[in-house]
Amino acid sequence: MKLTIERAALLKALGHVQSVVERRNTIPILSNVRIEAEESGLKLTATDLDLAIVEEVAAVVSVPGAVTAPAHTLHDIVRKIPDGAEIELSFSTEDQRLHLKSGRSKFTLSCLPSSDFPEMSEGAMPHQFALTASELKELMDKTRFAVSTEETRYYLNGIYFHVTDAAPDAEGGASAGPVLRAVATDGHRLARVELPAPDGSRGMPGVIIPRKTVGELRKLIDELDGTIQVALSDTKVRFSFAGATLTSKLIDGTFPDYTRVIPVGNDKELTVDAKLFAEAVDRVSTISTDKTRSVKLALESGRVTLSVMSPDNGTATEEIAVSYEGSAMEIGFNARYLLDILSQITGGVVQVLLADAASPTLMRDAQDGEALYVLMPMRV
Template sequence: MKLTIERSALLKALGHVQAVVERRNTIPILSNVLITAGPDGASFAATDLDIEIQESVPARVDREGMATAPAHTLYEIARKLPEGADVTLELSGDDPRISLKAGRSSFSLPCLPPGDFPMMPTEDLATRFTIEAKALARLIDKTRFAISTEETRYYLNGIHLHAADSDGRATLRAVATDGVRLALSETDLPDGAAGMPAVIVPRKTVQEARRLLEDSDDEIDVSVSEGKIRFHLGKAVLTSKLIDGAFPDYERVIPRDNPKAMTVENKRFAEAVDRVATISIEKSRSVKLSLDDGMLTLAVNNPESGQASEEMPVEFGEGSFTIGFNARYVLDVAGQIEGNEAQFHFADPASPTLVTDSGDPDALYVLMPLRV
């Protein structure tokens, strides 16, 4: 195998595929990227057995063939090569090493037999639809912060993606929750997605899919089955297994008639929460929200490091109300608000609070309160 590729094309492809490779592997071949030189150029592939990503790039192929190379090492070399450099990758004869040359730089890297590289079995991905990359990126960005990291509740370790009916409007909906907060975002249902199965896309797959969508204005082809999902954008194809489990009935925890409504300037509110949370350790302790006569008082009381409070005007109905939240979770939600104002809909200090965005009617958030 021998091919020559421009450094920026190599770096972009390796940036996508090497991210799938775990730093520590008990199976050596999973630390490698599979390089294929064919009549149409070069392709690079990596897998962790649950996710597989392949990306094709233009290259001058002098000798067709296949080889593997350490993924992270190859990426770091490409990252440090000068811009505009032409990179030659060559594997010849029985040499157990692949050579990389660019200008006056040369490297020799160990490789493993390409026949050992595991390929994910293909299956019929019956549901296929096309969606704008920006629309899919928005669904991910609005919800992924709420994905659970608790491995025992594995069915919450991803984004629940499914077709939904939103007041008579067909939508593609993404939902994530960790049990104490919930994020929901939706967009018009793409053609062909009406019959898609409800799936749970794993956290790592969500991260890698979002990486592919970075700064793209193109459309992405999505294929779904009961067990797998595939994203095809340009020359890159990401295939992943899905989480085998039942996502909880999230509709039951979304409050629909919380009578107490607070409208607050989101940027100013987030900055105030961040300031008073300085007293808390890693913004993880509760911040108390006290409402009275159109004034919100934010307060944090930490026995170890002191107290903090800040006042700001808000729109709120008559009467007074007090509730507590995890400060970091409040900031996570505030970071997703696109409009100038956020609306908090309260029932009582122990019930879930609904948060809506004045600039995005297709997103909502639910926060469970803390005892203060």
């Protein structure tokens, strides 16, 4: 195998694929990236057996072939080569080493046979549809903060995607007809975002896309503006775009009936500038020393008083003007959870619907009917 490639192109592709590779592996081949030189160019593949990424990049191939090399080491080498340089990669069966040359720099890396590299069998993926990069970013960005990290409740360790009919009432969002809905919850907060169901998505099974897959996919499409092809079955999902393909196993579990925790009778409405609210919460929570970082909200007509008490540091209070005409009440929240939700409010004004100090609180962007958040209160 022998090829020549621009440093920038190789670095970008390696940056994508090496991210999937775990730093610690008990199976040596999983620490490697498969390098395939074909007439059409270079193909890089990495996997952790649950997630696989394949990226194609332009290269001048003089001798086709395939080999695997340590992913993180190769990425670090290419990263440290001067920008604008050309890199020559070659592999000889005589010494079983990958040779990298660039200018006066030469590196030799240990290799493992390409034939030992595991293949992720995809099987049939009968459900296929397309999303724009901005649509997929929105579905992930506005929900993934609520994904659980508790391994015991593994079925909450991802985002639940499914197609359903939009509810006819105000709680169902602004969309009419079938919607593609993304939901995440950790038991303390819930995020639900939806958009009109794309062509081909009707009839798809409800699937839970793992947290790691969501993170890797989000990095890959960060600067992408095009269309993403989505294909899925009951067990796997595949995303294809701009010369890259990400294939992942789905979480084998049943996502709970999240509709049961979305309150429908909350009659106390508070509206406030989300940025001012978030800044006030952030300031008063600075004094908190406990893990929960609890903040108490005392609501009265036209204002809310935020307060935090810390046995070690003292107290903090701040009053902000709001639109609220309900009866006076006090309610407590985890400050970090509250800030996570407020950071998703892009329209400027957050609408908060409350019932009492012990019931779930509903929050939404006043200008975005497609996103909805639920936050459980806490005793303060």
